[in-house]
Amino acid sequence: MKPKNIREALRGELTDEELAQLRAFDIVGDVAIIKIPERLLPKKHAIGQALLQVHTNLRTVLNQVGPVGGEFRTRELEVIAGELSTEATHSESGCTFKTDLAQAYFSPRLAHERLRIAKLVRPGEIVTNLFAGVGCYSIIIAKHSRASTVYSIDKNPAAFRFMVENIRANRVGDRVVPILGDARDIIEGQLAGRANRVLMPLPELAREFFDAALLALKLEGGTIHFYDLGQVPDLFSPSLEFVRRAASEKNVKLLGSRAIRSYAPRRHHVVLDLLISKK
Ligand SMILES: C[S@@+](CC[C@H](N)C(=O)[O-])C[C@H]1O[C@@H](n2cnc3c(N)ncnc32)[C@H](O)[C@@H]1O
Structure with a gap:
């Protein structure tokens, strides 16, 4: 059965204290971007899989490894679950925007x-x-x-x-x-x-x-x-x-x-x- 939320999906994998450290994530099209705190990095794949289980419309989960920076305002990302791709197509205000989240800036x-x-x-x-x-x-x-x-x-x-x-x-x-x-x-x-x-x-x-x-x-x-x-x-x-x-x-x-x-x-x-x- 599909878990109701991320806490339920990760029960048994993460302690309550670890679950409390998970922050909000962004969704761009069918890709989620989350910043996993350093202490939880050994469990990043379980966290990514849990997001895919809860949000069944997601194709890929990315962990944001570093801050947005450099002259092009990009960020380092790694795939932690789903398809090996950093491309996404996002809908906003009746328009669609295709991007590669690792190569160009984008914020929903x-x-x-x-x-x-x-x-x-x-x-x-x-x-x-x-x-x-x-x-x-x-x-x-x-x-x-x-x-x-x-x-x-x-x-x-x-x-x-x-x-x-x-x-x-x-x-x-x-x-x-x-x-x-x-x-x-x-x-x-x-x-x-x-x-x-x-x-x-x-x-x-x-x-x-x-x-x-x-x-x-x-x-x-x-x-x-x-x-x-x-x-x-x-x-x-x-x-x-x-x-x-x-x-x-x-x-x-x-x-x-x-x-x-x-x-x-x-x-x-x-x-x-x-x-x-x-x-
Ligand atoms: C914060 S992003 C803009 C986001 C965009 N307005 C949006 O809504 O998605 C800043 C952009 O400025 C570009 N940029 C940085 N320096 C620039 C420059 N000197 N001339 C033109 N573009 C520049 C970067 O490549 C980056 O795409």
């Missing part, structure tokens, strides 16, 4: 934020996405708004390949333009002054690329979604002070701010929605 936890941004886009807007990954924000914007063009930049060749495939699969090739390269080079070389709206969904690089985001906007200005790292208790003021200093020759109006998710105790990814205009 950003679904709410991606749709929130898409709903802000007005008809006819030109959007530039500096850090597009496999195309999630760009494609969801194209599907859920009447944006005229979404320039979708990423420098990871693997993410770019999946982005091209995802644009085709979601039939938004008439409006989403995939571009392989460094966001700064691409903006300086071909996209300066084009966008009504700029997205910078990579908190670790947002400050370094803020000048490129300003350059990407139309001369009269527009909106920048500035993703940054915030710390409790003052989640947003340091980010706002930074952008006001960095854009001192412009008017900067804060349209909104939100904490997106916690990535360490008291530390959060945050976003500021900024309206930039000429002084």
Whole structure:
């Protein structure tokens, strides 16, 4: 008989104390990603098999061995149960995204934020996405708004390949333009002054690329979604002070701010929605 939950599936394999150490896991399509604490690593295959037994729609269980890192924001993964593959196809907001979880960044936890941004886009807007990954924000914007063009930049060749495939699969090739390269080079070389709206969904690089985001906007200005790292208790003021200093020759109006998710105790990814205009 199918076990009701992971505790039941692992009864006899793990003690209650060990079971309490198991953390939440993410599901991307039919693949689960779990971070198994060091002490439980000798039991990783039993944990993987238990997840397959409980969630019968899963094909593969991956253990995340290291943190997300490096210039492409990837992570080391190992298959602990099921098919030997790190590919997955995820459905979100009426779109599908194919990816290789070991080769390109993907998080199902950003679904709410991606749709929130898409709903802000007005008809006819030109959007530039500096850090597009496999195309999630760009494609969801194209599907859920009447944006005229979404320039979708990423420098990871693997993410770019999946982005091209995802644009085709979601039939938004008439409006989403995939571009392989460094966001700064691409903006300086071909996209300066084009966008009504700029997205910078990579908190670790947002400050370094803020000048490129300003350059990407139309001369009269527009909106920048500035993703940054915030710390409790003052989640947003340091980010706002930074952008006001960095854009001192412009008017900067804060349209909104939100904490997106916690990535360490008291530390959060945050976003500021900024309206930039000429002084
Ligand atoms: C956090 S991921 C973006 C995730 C994506 N927005 C999503 O919703 O799935 C950041 C991406 O930025 C890309 N990246 C890093 N540095 C870059 C740069 N200088 N220019 C363009 N892309 C860059 C990485 O390859 C990675 O795919």
